[in-house]
Amino acid sequence: MAAPKVFIDGEAGTTGLQIYERLVGRTDIELLSIDPARRKDTDARAELLNAADVAILCLPDDASREAVGLVTNPDTRIIDASTAFRTAEGWTYGFHELEPGHAKVVAASKRVSNPGCYPTGAVALIRPLVQAGLLPADYPITVNAISGYSGGGKGMIAEFEDASAPNHTTVPYRLYGLGLNHKHVPEMQKYGALLTKPIFEPAVGRYAQGMLVQVPLHLELLSGAPSLGDLQKTLADHYRGCAFVEVASIEEAKSLGTLDPEGLNGTNRMKLFVFGSDTSGQARLVALLDNLGKGASGAAVQSMNLMLGLPETTGL
Ligand SMILES: NC(=O)C1=CN([C@@H]2O[C@H](COP(=O)(O)OP(=O)(O)OC[C@H]3O[C@@H](n4cnc5c(N)ncnc54)[C@H](OP(=O)(O)O)[C@@H]3O)[C@@H](O)[C@H]2O)C=CC1
Ligand SMILES: CC(=O)N[C@@H](CCC(=O)OP(=O)(O)O)C(=O)O
Numbered sequence: 001m002a003a004p005k006v007f008i009d010g011e012a013g014t015t016g017l018q019i020y021e022r023l024v025g026r027t028d029i030e031l032l033s034i035d036p037a038r039r040k041d042t043d044a045r046a047e048l049l050n051a052a053d054v055a056i057l058c059l060p061d062d063a064s065r066e067a068v069g070l071v072t073n074p075d076t077r078i079i080d081a082s083t084a085f086r087t088a089e090g091w092t093y094g095f096h097e098l099e100p101g102h103a104k105v106v107a108a109s110k111r112v113s114n115p116g117c118y119p120t121g122a123v124a125l126i127r128p129l130v131q132a133g134l135l136p137a138d139y140p141i142t143v144n145a146i147s148g149y150s151g152g153g154k155g156m157i158a159e160f161e162d163a164s165a166p167n168h169t170t171v172p173y174r175l176y177g178l179g180l181n182h183k184h185v186p187e188m189q190k191y192g193a194l195l196t197k198p199i200f201e202p203a204v205g206r207y208a209q210g211m212l213v214q215v216p217l218h219l220e221l222l223s224g225a226p227s228l229g230d231l232q233k234t235l236a237d238h239y240r241g242c243a244f245v246e247v248a249s250i251e252e253a254k255s256l257g258t259l260d261p262e263g264l265n266g267t268n269r270m271k272l273f274v275f276g277s278d279t280s281g282q283a284r285l286v287a288l289l290d291n292l293g294k295g296a297s298g299a300a301v302q303s304m305n306l307m308l309g310l311p312e313t314t315g316l
Helices: 014-023 042-051 061-070 102-108 117-131 149-161 185-191 228-239 250-255 293-307
Strands: 005-009 030-032 054-057 077-080 111-113 142-148 173-175 199-205 211-218 245-247 270-277 282-289
Touching: 005 014, 005 042, 014 149, 014 293, 042 061, 054 061, 054 293, 061 077, 077 293, 102 293, 117 142, 117 185, 117 199, 117 211, 117 228, 117 270, 117 282, 117 293, 142 149, 149 199, 228 245, 228 250, 228 270, 228 282, 250 270, 282 293
Parallel strands: 005 030, 005 054, 054 077, 077 111, 142 199, 245 270
Antiparallel strands: 142 211, 173 199, 211 282, 270 282
């Protein structure tokens, strides 16, 4: 039987290139590549999109919407890495670990939206606690996060790395999203199962890749005033058996004095930590992941594997 065909639209971009590198050596799929000179040519893209069994879109939102509109082959299945369809009807959210059985839903879907990098961490921390009844759905959640500059794609990479770029910067760290209207907020609220819009405080640092996503909580405001151990156990129970999501034990978390955002770079893994103090009644939940791994390209390959009936860990 012929190997299924996969086309990456936006293969030359940051996310696209990382997916290409994960797929190029594989013999269980056939990678369709566009002539670099025609990579923005609508006809050339439409031809390959419709020839693919799975098309992975690694494009800005508008170009993603355009690409979806170019697909007329009912057998072409789409994984979109942009923000365009993450909360849209008819699309499956590609966070396999969302709840038991969700990987099967992804496997059967024709349209899968790849989760945002920050929401992957935030949703992973928040949703199981809401579903377990510990975290009230109307809790005033704050999500604080730092990402490496590759999170902003080719444009931001040039800004930090290319001294000749018009917007070149040498700042070590900066806050952004100050108007509290970051594009990831609706996604965090929807898949975090929250009734209240979270306050999202992102920052970018002068390093390429890797992120930390934090959710601070006051334990006495949670249902039943749980301990740090109760929160850790709820998360650990939820992610037990997941190949790519791990929950640190309370002992491991207590043994750490610091946490490095680059710790899982180059992997499709995410690790969750419950820090804090039962004595002070405060928790600091943290997700560690690679924005280009589990936060983008790794997650897209995980979905592609499932959609093609392959083990989700293939090539990851
Ligand atoms: N970087 C990250 O950590 C993450 C990114 N994403 C999402 O993935 C998507 C891609 O982001 P990223 O890879 O970072 O961005 P990049 O800017 O690095 O790459 C986007 C690519 O798309 C190309 N492109 C733009 N318009 C078109 C078009 N009309 N037709 C064909 N190609 C086009 C660009 O071309 P050109 O080279 O000419 O600019 C570029 O190569 C975005 O939607 C982003 O939100 C998701 C999670 C994390
Ligand atoms: C550092 C930085 O700028 N990060 C990007 C997020 C990455 C991205 O492009 O968003 P998705 O994960 O939804 O695709 C931002 O905040 O806009």
